Amino acid sequence: MTPPDTNDLAESWRDAPVHEVLLLLGGLVMLLALLYTMEFPQYGSFLSPPVVAVAGGLLLWPVHQNAAARALVLAGGVLLLIWAIARTSTVLIPFVAVYLLAYLLHPIVKRLDHSYRVPRWVSSLVVTVLVVGLFITAIVIIAPNIAEQVDRLSRQMLSALETLRDWLATSPVVAELEGAGVIERDTLIRELTDFVQQQTRRLPSAAEQVLASVGSVLGVITVLALIPVILFYTLKDYPSIRDSLVGLFPTANGRRDYIVEAGGIVGNYLRGQLIISLISGVNVAVALALFGVPFWLLIGLLVGIMNFVPRLGPIVGMVLGGCIGLLFGGWMDAVIVLAVILAQQLLEQSVLTPKILSYQMGLHPVLIVFALLAFGTFMGIFGLLIAVPATAILVTIYRAWREELTLELNEYGQTQRR
Known part of the structure; x- marks a missing residue:
């Protein structure tokens, strides 16, 4: 309408x-x-x-x-x-996630179907089995290590806070600041002690809170069991599902080309960025593990996730990774972290991005930075992740609207001249 x-x-x-x-x-x-x-x-x-x-x-x-x-x-x-x-967001989230996954994996199924004459249902089944296998492998092998490092990092942070409290109680610098009326030592120590006690009480119940937030165990198992089935049928019937969804959008000059164009931009961006982020996280984690840097897996995971945010993400990952290496390892570990992330960024900018992200987003760097700040302000971390593809979609829709407006103005001018 x-x-x-x-x-x-x-x-x-x-x-x-x-x-x-x-x-x-x-x-x-x-x-x-x-x-x-x-x-x-x-x-x-x-x-x-x-x-x-x-x-x-x-x-x-x-x-x-x-x-x-x-x-x-x-x-x-x-x-x-x-x-x-x-x-209905809790019900829609698995379907949206599966459709996004099918959207990213559709080129593989399409290539198997067109190039190697593999029936679409067979290629969809093979891709589904591979994805589920990779997911289970990650859960079994990587998840316990991540949980162990997160727990160890949390406890070391609390230990560092207790050390800071002891330093505040005996430091002559703090005594001089208190004598000058800048701070109150007792108030500062009391607030820091209360904070440490609160965080200590929260640590044992963190797992229970996570389970409570996602619902009952039976519900989670049911959703996880349904996802492979939904993914298979979504991959098998993806062209018809995509056409039905595209048909829901309004037309511009009688066409929906802007939806296809925006979908191509977002698909290329997400596929390429996912591959680059995965390679970046693995490279950083493996290099830090070889150098014996503490919390190497967490730093690699952090770099991979932050790599989804263009331009600002690598800088944030470098700062946070360097801080973790400095606080819980030493200055040499911090230097190693910074050197490894810088080397990964050099590899990414010189090899990975030109080879994998061969498309053109068509967005000016200033517009990208503005989009990151605007989406981050309104939607937080999730906004930073979707800022670039969402901006690309909005720009594509605006271009389609502008072309339609130009056509209407031309037709109006010709009618007036007649």
């Missing part, structure tokens, strides 16, 4: 009879009630958003040909859709 024109809305209000105006006002009230029930659900046990939306739709049905009524229905439908997605 295309949004109603502003002039049509104004004319619909001027030309509508009294009873239609009353119905439109009632629809507007229902839209406000929908917003209220979405914002304060605890105050309306009966007036839930679906009930309000249905009542508003029935109220506006007699005047559904009116442009203002269509605008109210469209606004209410968008709000109800957002509410439904938010309420």
